[in-house]
Amino acid sequence: MDFTPVIQGFEVLLEPENLVFCLIGVIAGMAIGVLPGLGPAATIAILLPLTYSMDPIPSIIMLAGIFYGGSYGSTVTAVLLKLPGETSSAVTALEGYPLAQKGQAGKALGVGAVSSFVGGTVSIVVLTLVAQAIAGFALEFGPPEYTALTLLGIMLVATIGNGSKLKALAAAAVGLLLATIGRDAFTGELRYTAGNLELTDGLQFVPIAMGVFGLAEILHNLERRRNATSMPVATDRVLPSKSTMQESAGSIGRGGVLGFLLGLLPGGGATVSAMASYGIEKRLGKGKTKTPFGRGAIQGVAGPETANSAAATSSFVPLLTLGIPANATMAVMFSALLIQGITPGPQLMTTDPDLVWGVINSMYLGNMVLLILAIPLIGLFVRILYVRTAILSPIIVLIVCIGAFTISNRIFEVMVVIVFGVLGYLMKKYGFDPAPLVLAFVLGSLLEDNFRRSLLMFDGDVTRVTGHPIAMTLLGVFLLVVLVPIVVKLVKSRRPDLIGGVPTGVSAKGDDGSDGADRGAGNANGGDSDGPDHAVDARTGSGSGDGPSSPGGSDRT
């Protein structure tokens, strides 16, 4: 491949104007990411008129900076306040927030920043080398492929919940049901809208996540009365230590690959990437991590953060090489290019190499700036936790309400946050982990729409999926992941001598690498909650039901 345009792209980037707008974009993105609600897509759209009078290259560089800067910014509130501003950072909150509660917010955010940097930068390098060769991959992903991918994702979600397996499944089921609200995209029927026009398009992810995570956390903390100042805020280092990096290295590597590949897919691949990364890390790390998952396993921050950053970068590939917007933000970027008189399409690499490579190379700089900015800023952000709950909580509630309102300028979304805040509080009180609800909600509509679309494409004949090799492979993986643990457990329980393990249900020690304490706690929680206050804190990362029929309970595959 000819690298001349790539190098010229650096020349373009080094023009002062482009450098400045890259900086502005990244900083604006980070600021907006820190505030929940207004996402990068909306921000870019709102700032679009500002770019009318600018040159194409600096304006696109700036808008791109807002996009990936925002993706990092939303990590901050997810970790510190359990307030995810975006789908991808919802997963980061699962391990990041417990870390913050233990006084290790600096560690969580530091690893997050480094992971994002690595994910983004590696993704750019790979993108530079293979963008054109792999662009076609995005097109191979139609409804049947998405159906299979989402199935796999939902299976992973089943393992995400902490505590009782049954309760996690119940929460996930509610999430799937919530996803059905609104106008049926295929028949036009209204489902569960109760005649309310506001519900015609269904519920949105961000208000639900802000409610069941952020607001519920505040309500829960209020119950603990005023003593909450005693939040154990340690002065922990921000730059990750060598041992932390060693612990996270594997997760970063896997997250990067996963994020890059899923980010290429149009229509929600990037959304799935952080979740998939978390699910995989949790499976691989069970019993092997220093801190169990659910209590602040650093791997659960490193993996998803790398994945979403890599995905954010690679989602530029379909736009720049095929003219396909892979997500809502890219759709706005598409418009931005059109307004600049540039037609994003397959020919863009040839007709506007300066633009393509200028924008791609600007991401190196942007990622670097994010890292350099993040490290000192984390020290400041973490101080939010020093503030007394009585002062901090009302402020957060206010920000949450403003954030929810800005999503679509409707008071309705604020109501949604409040309803889900109460729901999340009750779930927490009665030992239900809200994470499966939120994640199943995201995947639910993807699964339904793509499954029904596939059936229409196949004229109702399911066997025609055999003509789709990628979908078949994914389905194969799905079956393997579901069946192998069941078979292994069955075999083990019948012939313990053969495997060298101990029959399930008798002892959990040594048979599959999960530590006994972990599993024991999982079982204890299976009974019921152990006091409302610490319902979740007390839970370990396990949640391993021992029954052979629960795929999520398998530790090894």
Place this chain on the structure above:
Amino acid sequence: MSWCSCSRRPLAAVVAGGLSLGLVACGGVTDGAVGGGDYPAEPITLTVGQEPGGSTDLIARALAEGAQDAFGVSMPVENQPGANGAIATQQVANQNPDGYELTLLNSTLITTTAQVVPEEEAVSMDDLDVIMGLSRDDYIMVANADTGYESVEDVEADSGDISYGTAGIGTGSQLAQLLLFEEAGIEGNEVPFDSGAPALTAVMGGQVDVATVQVGEAMPQIEAGTATPLVIFSDERNEHLEDVPTAVEEGYDIPVAQYRAVAMPADAPEDVKDTLREGFEEIAATEDYQGFNDENYLTPEEISGEEVEEQWTGMADEYAQRIEENGLDLGGEDA
């Protein structure tokens, strides 16, 4: 650690929160150029019923760009997406017709969506006064270049074996395509997508054979040769695609297009309407706005409010009749 030094962060966060609101109400501060109680004396809100960044939103923002010059006040654009614009439109229709609350209307909300939603949800032109028409956004049917289809006849030849994508239930894209297939006697599987872009992606990936999308969406692929334009669904050819025949020319009388207009709550005082009309005409005459139309493949359709109401009501009646004649099922409870 005293709390006063620490509380700076949340305070900053609140300040920043205010900033983000400021972004939404971009330009909410005016210079008060107009005094003496004359209209307009404060910013005019332009509500859009679609997501930021969509073509409707972009048109609104292009108009708002010229507002300061034309009206002496700014025009914040407010997005209230939901129910294909019905929520925003009803919200605006319930406001005072004082000229400070406008909305950008999509014709398909009136002409097409109304065919598939229950009556209480349908938006009626009676609740609104249209100030003026803006532009026309054409629908085009494209095929995957590998299918070799170059005209409607080619598609007809494969009848029964066709799958086709639409931009979703109750959209002009669906109506146009269903009418064409019904009249041409083409049988196939309808695969609705969430909007035009994924439908087009499915065409490029070969998941569906053809799809009907808006010209602006399809243009990059048409120029690159990855999608073949087959037919345009408006009453005249699109000046950017002079070679592509209209459905009418092909013998199918299906004039379906997305028209857009600015409207306000009904029963507005005449002088307010006049001021607005003159202002928008001034904006429409600017080079910036005309260039915007051109870059987005929009055909100007700057007709008076009365003409818009007549045109759209006519289209709604015609579509209803055609749907009934052809026994089409667009979906929805009332269809």
